[in-house]
Amino acid sequence: MATDKLEEIKTAVESRFGDSILSFDTKDGRIVLKVSAQASHEVLSLLKDLGFEHLSDVTGTDYIKDGEFEIAYHLWSHAKKIRAIQKIRISRESPVVKSIVDLWPGAQIHEREDHELFGIDFVGNPDLSPLFLEDWKEIPPFRKDFDTREYVKRRYYGD
Amino acid sequence: MSKLLPRPIRSKGDAAANSLWVINYFTACGFMELLPWVGSGYDMERFGILAVATPRHADVLIVAGYVTEKAVSRIKRIYDQMASPKYVMALGSCPMTGGMYWDSYSTVKRIDKYIPVDLWVLGCPPKPENIGHGIVMAMNAIKGGFGGH
């Protein structure tokens, strides 16, 4: 029963965006699809029309060896009871991506957090001011090249 | 029967010890162990301890757990606004040495570099009996003439 819902979504997505869908697998009832960064916004709006109306999370991951950030959009469909994760890769030097605030207003703070902790620039997000850290002068702390233990030794245990 | 008779107030410290007012600013996880004290588990009002809203009326500041970089400036400002004699009680291991978050980039490792701390209660977070042990110890010290800061 569940598998045909997955196949239905797979055909719908791949028919519209054939080439820009890098991979689409449905292991144990969960959709994980990798998309090229340019088509990410359109694929997300298609997924939203297909019933994935709950945006659970916008996760940033720093793959420093590949020189890329990976952004994972976690979606959930209340009607179909399926979870979908859409992943895109953007370059680490100029991490710019189009904001999805127009699709989900709730995404504004998730993107603001990722901006502060990773340094990813979300074009179109109304407010990207610092969220957690006050007058933070170092590089964004969740990047792999920021070593918290070395920073702590210098900042707190230096005396 | 003798417990019901009012005890004579012998010294200035005696009055201060029986009316320690705590600032209603519970920073972190120690607040969970202060719930029985605020509520009816251990009921701190039996000792004359009251949670007041403004630092002007407060005698005791409880640093109840880890202190982040953002929170330490607020704690310092509240501490400065309190009238002396004032006392600081730190709960748990995080204010003393950074504890669980010793390598976190946003928590302060030693609170006594920012405000003088009079009493450390160990535990992560300390049990209500530990905090009671600390309160009784503080009251006896104040009765004995400990002036605080």
Added chain:
Amino acid sequence: MATNNLEESEISFITIPFGPQHPASGHFHAKVKVDGENVVDLVAYPGYLHRGFEKLMEYRTHVQNTMLSDRVCILDPFSNEMAYVNVTELAVGIEAPLRGKFIRSIMAELGRILSHVTWIGITSMALGLESGTRISWGDREKIIRIQEILTGGRIYPCYYVPGGVRRDFSQEHIDEIFKLLDYIEKAMKLYDDLVFYNTTFMTRMENVGTLTKEDAIALGATGPNLRACGVAADVRVDEPYDGYPYVNVDVVTMEKGDSYARSLCRRGEIITSISIIRQLLEKMPAGDFKVKWAMTKKVPAGEAYFCCEAARGELCFHMVSDGSDKPYRVKIRGPSFSHALAIFPFLVRGSQLADVPAIYWSLDSCPADMDR
């Protein structure tokens, strides 16, 4: 949105801090722009409890991370441990034995009851019903006592480990839990008179902070806040994990979506949790409760994603591992993040100033879970 018809330049708004040091705000700061009694705008400033868990977890092994993970949300530690431990097992591909799964679900439901009873106390303190605070925080001692006997720790149980739990339930432990459940059921009648059907509570909470179903879904509401708007979304039913496939969970939903509906949702959840624990205790299998898990066990490279139903909503952990014994990246999606930073400012605009604490605590957002 209540737009006032006066020119903004003619009247000056007052900005009131709903500050970090406030009896009803927890350690969370918000600037409330007020025009007389009506709230015009609210800007939230979290970050007072930000410890950077996701960065710290990259430096510790998985067993040490479970000790760290239950400190994410102070009011509901079991759900965080449940999420971290399950995501590690998914990454490695190990299944905890059935008895371990049952014990985990029982303690998670006990943690939910504890979190809701603490929530009753904080909300009635925010509304000025001091007797509700005194009595619910007194009853809380009995639940914490059972946690102390079962797990050895009070607020932070450090009880779940990847592969099961650290201790077993003995028979008198189970009798203690049954006695506790009867006590809570009796106490619920007292809470009904004291808090839930108390005229002050009802007048302060009804038609205050009404959230429609569309706004709730668009802003990312989960848990009791979403179920109060009529959406029956509960991860224990949609994606059952650990002990939940073996019990039936009746999801409590309301229609109106105002603060009072959210409070009744939490009240119904306490009763549901009691019935779940009873079902779990009757069906609990014998056998071992833990799978051997070396401290420096290597996790194969890959990604794992696990979602569980915390007391506040959908708590999800996303772990990326690179084959070493430490996770490469852990993302914690706390439910309070969207409740306090997206829904709370949205609900408060246009309401009265006196309703700000009522709305804030009807959303039950834990500042530590929001900042991580």
Added chain:
Amino acid sequence: MSLIRPFSLFKNLFKKPMTLDFPFESLPAVEGYRGRQILDLEKCTGCPVCSMVCPNLAIELVEYNGKKYPQIHLGKCCFCGLCAEYCPRDALHMTQEAMITIMDTKEAVYTPAKLSQTA
């Protein structure tokens, strides 16, 4: 009915008060509660397992009577009990004693001598 309801409160007169009269009575210690550690000097062989396992780096090995023993800084310890659980010789145990209130931070360091005696 609502007229006589307040009289139902009289049954509270005969119930035990919810508040614990703290300094004079306290709840019995719970067997299995993780309080302060206690070290068995004979069993301990000075292996570094407990210091590696501790998430807070609270344990370091120091010289005592010519042998290496763990010294626990209770100001860093989070009382999770991993050291007692992973000790190969079963030399470290968690006692129920947790009433530790100090005025000077140096008293939080439990040297092997202090660790091996009960309070």
